Amino acid sequence: MRESELVNAFQAAFLKRCPACAQDLPMSATQCSGCGGDLPREEESAPLSFLHQAGLETLRPDSSEGSANLRRLRRCVEGVHKQTMSLVEYLDQVGEVYDEVTNNLELLTSPIIVESLKEQDEALIAIHRRAVAALEAFQAGCEMMMGYSGDGDFSPAERGLNQVEIALAEVDDSELSASEALAEIE
């Protein structure tokens, strides 16, 4: 992966738009390079929720039952326990969640998001760090779950699921903290 291209790409995720001519501009711009007009000051503060930006809605616990992915992982563990799910199906399902989390982590840790955060409030930077750590724990939990080999020892699946549950609670907490921090900043 070419880092510079990724940097450019995610920089674009934090562009702002000129209200007069709709030209896309860097967040730091005070004047539009398209029409030459001055940009309103209120446009300069970017509403930033990196979890939302990174499309992590499916990871967030959306009710007391937890997120769609958590429900899916729980069904997997239940399936192998009750022998209603084959090992291959179990690994495919857990593998899909692992893949999705890995892609989200890739997006969240892309250099431009990290770079953009440097200009943000310290509270948000700390929350980003927590969110990344939580996603890494989620990813590790999935990896652990994929260590289940169908030999009747369910502990990798159970320990992995437990780690995912803890990680998801942390993801949710990070997002809540981000919302609160944003509200304070705004």
Place this chain on the structure above:
Amino acid sequence: MMACRRGSRDDLPFLEELQVGRQAKPNLLETVRLVEPWSRPELPFWVLPGAGYALWDLAGHERTTRRPIARLWDLQVAPEHNALQVAAALLDASEAELPKGLHRLVLTTAEDGHWSPILASRGYEVETLRMTRELSHHRLDGPRLSSFRARPLRDGDRALLRVLAATNLTHTLPAGRQEELDQFQSATQQYFEEFDPMAADLIGLVAVEKSTRRSIGYILVNLESEGLAYLRDISVRPEYWGRYAAQFLVRAAENELVQRGYREIYADISADNPRSYRTAQRSLGFKKAGQLWGRSG
């Protein structure tokens, strides 16, 4: 030579006369009668009486950036006239009156490839190459392709789409528009933020490497009318380039299209991307059908 003028309803018989016997766009006349461009400011046309006409469409948007564009819908010259002179006059007359700031796009096919010098001399550049292919069903269990499987795109793939589209954007940017990279990046990211993977007019597939269960690429195909499909976007993780992942994705999408009764797929490849052009031509069986010329307005 007479001067060009803005077209009106009175020019319909002339348009009909020039359309007679044309094979390339047989439905155009019917469409023109239906939409009545003389009564629509977004469909301006210019006529060189007795010699030719140029019909523009200002209602469309560029697929990638979603910016409004001016697209030359049709340009025809009567056989007994000097095609290049008439085309040049019509383009110049159009240019003088088309709104400023709109990016101009002109598609030339094999039929109207002779306009190329006129376009080039007026600042147009070949931005993308239009490639087409008749659809057929493929086996995906051969030695090169069997290490992948395809699954439908879903909402959770947004991060994959955004990362891969961003990674490969410099290879898909239309030629001559490198300075617009930021705008393309922004439009692409916004597109995927608002993107509906379940849209009825879309086939979206993700290629998964069987051994690692990792998603390694995606393909997006827009379903159009009359059995036509448009390959909107295909992207593969760079570390999987040269491992037939693109071929797998195109073939998996083709199978889906054939099943739904589609007969042809087309794609636009950046004129700056000879690697993709070669892949499309040699590995995927696409043929060059035309080129899309562009210039800023």
